[in-house]
Amino acid sequence: GESVGLHLPTLSVQEGDNSIINCAYSNSASDYFIWYKQESGKGPQFIIDIRSNMDKRQGQRVTVLLNKTVKHLSLQIAATQPGDSAVYFCAENTGGYQKVTFGTGTKLQVIP
Amino acid sequence: NAGVTQTPKFQVLKTGQSMTLQCAQDMNHEYMSWYRQDPGMGLRLIHYSVGAGITDQGEVPNGYNVSRSTTEDFPLRLLSAAPSQTSVYFCASSYYKGRGTKRETQYFGPGTRLLVL
Numbered sequence: 001g002e003s004v005g006l007h008l009p010t011l012s013v014q015e016g017d018n019s020i021i022n023c024a025y026s027n028s029a030s031d032y033f034i035w036y037k038q039e040s041g042k043g044p045q046f047i048i049d050i051r052s053n054m055d056k057r058q059g060q061r062v063t064v065l066l067n068k069t070v071k072h073l074s075l076q077i078a079a080t081q082p083g084d085s086a087v088y089f090c091a092e093n094t095g096g097y098q099k100v101t102f103g104t105g106t107k108l109q110v111i112p
Numbered sequence: 113n114a115g116v117t118q119t120p121k122f123q124v125l126k127t128g129q130s131m132t133l134q135c136a137q138d139m140n141h142e143y144m145s146w147y148r149q150d151p152g153m154g155l156r157l158i159h160y161s162v163g164a165g166i167t168d169q170g171e172v173p174n175g176y177n178v179s180r181s182t183t184e185d186f187p188l189r190l191l192s193a194a195p196s197q198t199s200v201y202f203c204a205s206s207y208y209k210g211r212g213t214k215r216e217t218q219y220f221g222p223g224t225r226l227l228v229l
Binding site: 036049089091101 | 160221
């Protein structure tokens with residue numbers, strides 16, 4: 001079946017460096033993608049989204065890249081800070097508010 | 113705004129007991145949903161609602177009931193708890209502008225951690 005997955009379960013990054021979290025999706029019908037951040041003991045928090053008619057979208061210190069050719073999504077965090085330590089989920093939406101598939105998450109550890 | 117609130121934060125149940133997980137939002141969002149989060153798995157949709165009086169099943173609805181009598185509240189009921197329902201439950205809400213319209217960001221509550229013995 002179609003699914004959303006992540007290449008790396010854990011990513012360790014030195015404070016101040018840039019982080020890149022990857023996500024592969026397999027549903028070619030997906031047209032909306034979201035990245036969430038989940039800190040320990042808290043609910044997921046929206047970071048950034050991108051629609052399939054775009055290749056790149058930038059936010060504050062974060063950039064999402066979408067490569068539809070290879071069905072790949074990435075989240076780039078610039079100048080990673082200790083407060084960025086969390087689990088990051090990607091999610092894809094295939095249409096309709098209820099048709100969202102979440103990935104299993106990547107844990108980002110920031111080394112001071 | 114308080115955003116999305118959930119109660120209780122933690123709950124321990126015995127098999128067969130019933131309980132209601134509460135969820136409320138003060139953002140006047142039409143769309144609300146319940147997810148469960150299990151280790152090694154992504155969030156899975158249990159039930160959702162696109163407005164007061166309207167509910168529908170998600171991916172894993174068995175063993176759960178919902179109702180939506182007001183825009184603000186969306187309780188999740190476990191009729192007869194089972195150990196397989198041990199999980200972390202998240203409620204979420206967003207604006208809903210109708211079929212085919214732009215999908216809006218979902219805002220999640222802090223979660224309810226449920227242990228069924």
